[in-house]
Amino acid sequence: MASFESIKEKALATAGRLAGKSVDIAKTAGEKAKLLGKITKLKTEIAMEKDTIRTNFIEIGKMYYEKHKDNPDPEMAQAVMEAGVSLEAVAIKKVEVELLKKELMADDLDEMAEKELEIELEDVEKEIDEIEELDVEVEVVQEDKE
Secondary structure (H helix, E strand, C coil), X not given: CXXXXXXXXXXXXXXXXXXXXXXXXXXXXXXXXXXXXXXHHHHHHHHHHHHHHHHHHHHHHHXXXXXXXXXXXXXXXXXXXXXXXXXXXXHHHHHHHHHHHHHHHHHHHHHHHHHHHHHHHHHHHHHHHHHHHHCCCCCCXXXXXX
């Protein structure tokens, strides 16, 4: 049978190996976390650069359109024409929106004026009712002219 000392030595050796493995696992996890952090940072930087590229391409396109809209290169003619059609459609829709806003405001003003007239009419009707309730008799007297 194994002695207490040999069991103790085996347990300590196993605990030492486990501790060493735990340290190795922790180091590996830390290294991987650093790598994941670097990957995330690089992906963010890539997205920012792509956004800058996209913004610059849009500006280049706007400049080309303004400069060549009346006489585009043949390979760009279709895109320039479609952009022009879309710009016209946007302008027309903006005018429609403004007209609808004005109509909406006019309707609101009409409703407000109608409500004010109703209130004034109600006030006049109340005054007439009050006068009728007074039940005053009026006597007409003729004066003799001499």
